[in-house]
Amino acid sequence: MSDQMDLTAGERTAYRTCPLCEATCGLEITIKDGRAVHVRGDRDDVFSRGYLCPKGTALADLHHDPDRLRRPLVKKEGVFREVSWDEAFAAVQAGLMPLIEKHGKNAVGLYLGNPNAHTMAGALAVRPFIKALGSRNVFSASTVDQIPKHLASGLMFGHPATIAVPDLDRTDYLLILGADPMESNGSLATAPDWPGRLRALKERGGRLVVVDPRRTRTAGLAHWHLAIRPNADAFLLMALVQVLFAEDLARPGRLADHALGIDQMKELSRPFTPEAVEGHTGIPADQIRTLARELAGAPSAAVYGRMGLSTVGYGGLATWLVDVVNVLTGNLDRPGGAMFPTPAHLPKKQKPGGKGWTFGRWASRVGGFPEILGELPAHTLCDEMETPGEGQIRALITIASNPVIGLPNAARVDRALAALDFMVSVDFYVNASTRHAHVILPPTGPLSTAHYDVNFYNMSVRNIAHYSPPVLPMPDDERDKWEIFYKLALIFSGQGSGADVGTLDDFVTAVLVGPATQKPGSPLFGKEAEILAELKLWKGPDRMLDFMLRTGPHGDGFGVNPDGLTLAKLREQPHGIDLGPLEPRIPGILATPSGKIELAPEPMVQDAGRLKKQLGEKVADEPLLIGRRHLRTNNSWMPNIPVLVKGPDRSVLFVHPDDAIRWGLTEDGRAKVVSRVGEVTVPVRITDEIRPGVVSLPHGWGHDLDGVQMATAREHGGVNVNLVTDDERFDPLSQNSALNGVPVRVFPAA
Ligand SMILES: Nc1nc2c(c(=O)[nH]1)N[C@H]1C(S)=C(S)[C@@H](COP(=O)(O)OP(=O)(O)OC[C@H]3O[C@@H](n4cnc5c(=O)[nH]c(N)nc54)[C@H](O)[C@@H]3O)O[C@H]1N2
Numbered sequence: 068m069s070d071q072m073d074l075t076a077g078e079r080t081a082y083r084t085c086p087l088c089e090a091t092c093g094l095e096i097t098i099k100d101g102r103a104v105h106v107r108g109d110r111d112d113v114f115s116r117g118y119l120c121p122k123g124t125a126l127a128d129l130h131h132d133p134d135r136l137r138r139p140l141v142k143k144e145g146v147f148r149e150v151s152w153d154e155a156f157a158a159v160q161a162g163l164m165p166l167i168e169k170h171g172k173n174a175v176g177l178y179l180g181n182p183n184a185h186t187m188a189g190a191l192a193v194r195p196f197i198k199a200l201g202s203r204n205v206f207s208a209s210t211v212d213q214i215p216k217h218l219a220s221g222l223m224f225g226h227p228a229t230i231a232v233p234d235l236d237r238t239d240y241l242l243i244l245g246a247d248p249m250e251s252n253g254s255l256a257t258a259p260d261w262p263g264r265l266r267a268l269k270e271r272g273g274r275l276v277v278v279d280p281r282r283t284r285t286a287g288l289a290h291w292h293l294a295i296r297p298n299a300d301a302f303l304l305m306a307l308v309q310v311l312f313a314e315d316l317a318r319p320g321r322l323a324d325h326a327l328g329i330d331q332m333k334e335l336s337r338p339f340t341p342e343a344v345e346g347h348t349g350i351p352a353d354q355i356r357t358l359a360r361e362l363a364g365a366p367s368a369a370v371y372g373r374m375g376l377s378t379v380g381y382g383g384l385a386t387w388l389v390d391v392v393n394v395l396t397g398n399l400d401r402p403g404g405a406m407f408p409t410p411a412h413l414p415k416k417q418k419p420g421g422k423g424w425t426f427g428r429w430a431s432r433v434g435g436f437p438e439i440l441g442e443l444p445a446h447t448l449c450d451e452m453e454t455p456g457e458g459q460i461r462a463l464i465t466i467a468s469n470p471v472i473g474l475p476n477a478a479r480v481d482r483a484l485a486a487l488d489f490m491v492s493v494d495f496y497v498n499a500s501t502r503h504a505h506v507i508l509p510p511t512g513p514l515s516t517a518h519y520d521v522n523f524y525n526m527s528v529r530n531i532a533h534y535s536p537p538v539l540p541m542p543d544d545e546r547d548k549w550e551i552f553y554k555l556a557l558i559f560s561g562q563g564s565g566a567d568v569g570t571l572d573d574f575v576t577a578v579l580v581g582p583a584t585q586k587p588g589s590p591l592f593g594k595e596a597e598i599l600a601e602l603k604l605w606k607g608p609d610r611m612l613d614f615m616l617r618t619g620p621h622g623d624g625f626g627v628n629p630d631g632l633t634l635a636k637l638r639e640q641p642h643g644i645d646l647g648p649l650e651p652r653i654p655g656i657l658a659t660p661s662g663k664i665e666l667a668p669e670p671m672v673q674d675a676g677r678l679k680k681q682l683g684e685k686v687a688d689e690p691l692l693i694g695r696r697h698l699r700t701n702n703s704w705m706p707n708i709p710v711l712v713k714g715p716d717r718s719v720l721f722v723h724p725d726d727a728i729r730w731g732l733t734e735d736g737r738a739k740v741v742s743r744v745g746e747v748t749v750p751v752r753i754t755d756e757i758r759p760g761v762v763s764l765p766h767g768w769g770h771d772l773d774g775v776q777m778a779t780a781r782e783h784g785g786v787n788v789n790l791v792t793d794d795e796r797f798d799p800l801s802q803n804s805a806l807n808g809v810p811v812r813v814f815p816a817a
């Protein structure tokens with residue numbers, strides 16, 4: 068840390084990237100007497116240039132939050148007590164190993180939450196633990212979020228992490244569907260300062276079009292807002308494809324040589340004329356035609372879709388069609404279009420072709436739902452916990468997650484967690500979910516751990532590398548997340564809670580390095596011992612990252628390219644390194660067996676049959692519930708920070724004025740929202756920013772439950788929207804939960 072210390076006047080300044088969302092802003096943090104006293108945007112950060120949102124400044128409040136757990140908790144007679152780490156790990160072993168011995172490995176389930184993906188340990192050090200656990204009952208927030216994108220990318224490009232992102236800073240035309248980056252700061256498209264970047268797009272003469280049932284702040288910035296009916300984007304995108312072919316506007320350009328299935332798309336889209344989809348989308352046919360023509364005519368254009376596309380009943384189709392349109396307009400993999408990043412820590416694939424990617428290698432026990440990325444869909448987690456028989460989940464480990472607030476049919480999740488034989492949570496709050504745990508293992512606070520955005524630099528609109536060492540030293544009696552994961556790995560591999568984490572770290576490193584040094588012809592050939600010795604400088608995820616950076620496209624190759632990148636060199640750049648704009652990667656990046664883009668993968672073609680069937684059906688006119696995000700939230704877990712919850716209540720229902728009259732609702736009144744699974748009563752806000760027939764309620768609220776130990780969050784409890792979202796509503800193609808477009812009934816509440 069000495070490279071960042073400024074000891075003048077007893078204060079020092081430290082720099083780090085904010086880990087809270089995908090935007091990766093650089094923070095400048097003032098440290099006084101061991102406390103972070105001030106946070107501002109780092110003006111010298113190569114990517115964010117001083118931008119930050121209110122959550123960035125709250126990172127210090129989070130670190131110093133008195134409710135944030137510092138020591139492990141074990142529940143005795145229903146009450147949590149602080150214990151030593153040895154005692155806590157022994158309790159995990161005593162609670163889980165007998166269940167595994169008696170009922171087998173699948174008896175312990177795992178649920179990984181969103182912040183896990185935002186930590187180095189979560190990205191790099193969780194594997195050994197999952198492997199040792201050996202359970203098929205692995206679930207994550209991916210199936211209430213972005214699994215459709217992995218599915219589409221895996222099938223089209225051959226790898227589920229080969230994700231095309233809009234070339235935000237160079238595009239002439241940006242079509243955003245179902246994303247609200249003015250509030251979310253962007254997702255699956257890492258870019259700090261979306262507000263500034265969108266304004267820059269307009270200033271350079273570019274056009275911004277937003278498709279969203281609500282006139283969000285992002286839509287408010289757009290030249291054109293199309294207020295679509297929920298879950299109708301697959302119809303709209305199919306119609307765009309239809310128009311591109313019908314009007315001879317499909318111009319894949321050089322991609323024609325690298326794509327299979329172009330003619331098949333022409334056939335598939337044929338019935339989806341703008342007129343045929345008009346009723347489903349609520350968008351007039353002539354506007355759909357105009358949109359297709361604009362996209363085809365723009366010098367460069369990028370189509371980008373997010374939550375509103377993926378968390379609906381046609382999430383898989385809609386997400387896939389985004390890149391189909393990018394290909395057909397010739398915009399995939401060209402500057403200003405949708406491009407693939409080249410992160411510094413991943414090898415740069417040079418030749419097209421590979422093994423491809425599959426899913427459905429096994430199925431869930433109760434519902435027979437397919438595995439995707441080694442995970443089962445979250446919509447069936449309760450089925451697996453509640454249904455007796457061999458393979459039933461009797462104990463659950465949650466990591467950085469709050470399923471009682473984040474998953475559909477939350478009341479059922481709450482009951483199922485309460486009924487478990489044992490529950491272990493790796494988390495630093497006693498929240499709505501972890502209150503059911505028998506053991507809570509809190510990782511050290513966010514300022515005491517190192518950071519590098521392993522996942523997000525692979526979805527970044529520029530190629531960036533930024534490593535942040537811990538800002539504050541980790542107290543001796545705290546544990547970094549990777550140490551917790553490795554301890555759990557040791558327990559589940561039978562070595563016991565007393566075994567040494569360092570030995571496992573060496574083993575994991577050897578497994579990583581070994582194969583790379585055994586390929587004849589590789590510059591690393593025969594250098595295993597030498598490389599392992601050099602890596603001894605670091606521990607845990609740092610060590611893996613050093614190896615990845617050094618063998619990556621800019622790396623020093625352990626001496627092959629002496630001026631190249633190493634972790635030691637990256638650490639010397641507290642504001643990060645800018646490795647330039649995105650560059651074309653096709654064909655080298657394609658890993659499908661054909662070595663081509665598979666424009667019309669079989670599972671998509673099949674599911675398009677479902678869409679076609681609905682094309683001829685009548686459009687139901689029941690109210691549909693959608694979600695919403697706010698700049699000052701982060702899913703369920705930042706409402707304990709006073710500056711983030713001050714101001715008017717945000718857990719309120721948005722209702723269109725016409726609907727308010729129809730349903731008898733008033734501005735200061737309350738509404739009862741009822742669905743198949745439950746009901747909530749919420750304050751009403753009447754606003755014409757929402758489409759008629761659609762109501763919106765944000766997620767992440769509902770903290771006022773017995774046992775929750777988050778004082779501020781309890782005061783600002785709010786209503787848990789997932790008490791009405793339905794676990795039986797999901798996309799059968801991608802298995803993603805349909806959190807948006809939930810049919811509800813709305814009544815005035817007494
Ligand atoms: N402030 C803040 N930032 C966050 C988060 C947060 O909770 N708060 N969460 C983070 C996470 S985990 C994620 S995944 C990202 C999500 O990032 P985004 O996807 O950008 O965020 P959302 O606000 O969910 O945007 C979804 C939009 O889709 C619209 N929508 C709903 N249904 C439909 C539909 O059927 N069709 C169309 N076209 N639109 C629809 C909604 O009105 C909403 O505006 O945000 C991340 N950033």
Ligand SMILES: Nc1nc2c(c(=O)[nH]1)N[C@H]1C(S)=C(S)[C@@H](COP(=O)(O)OP(=O)(O)OC[C@H]3O[C@@H](n4cnc5c(=O)[nH]c(N)nc54)[C@H](O)[C@@H]3O)O[C@H]1N2
Nearest residue numbers: 180181182208212467468469473493494694702703704766
């Ligand atoms: N209705 C509806 N439901 C939704 C959504 C929606 O739009 N609408 N969005 C969905 C989406 S996109 C997502 S990603 C999920 C998010 O839902 P979850 O994945 O459950 O995540 P959070 O609610 O953010 O809860 C995160 C937990 O992680 C803990 N935590 C934070 N940092 C760390 C860390 O470094 N280590 C550990 N071990 N713990 C940490 C926090 O204390 C908190 O308890 O919600 C989903 N649910």
Ligand code: SF4
Nearest residue numbers: 085088091092120123
């Ligand atoms: S935009 Fe995201 S990364 Fe940037 S300060 Fe806010 S929460 Fe942190």
Ligand SMILES: [Mo]
Nearest residue numbers: 181208212213
């Ligand atoms: Mo998410």
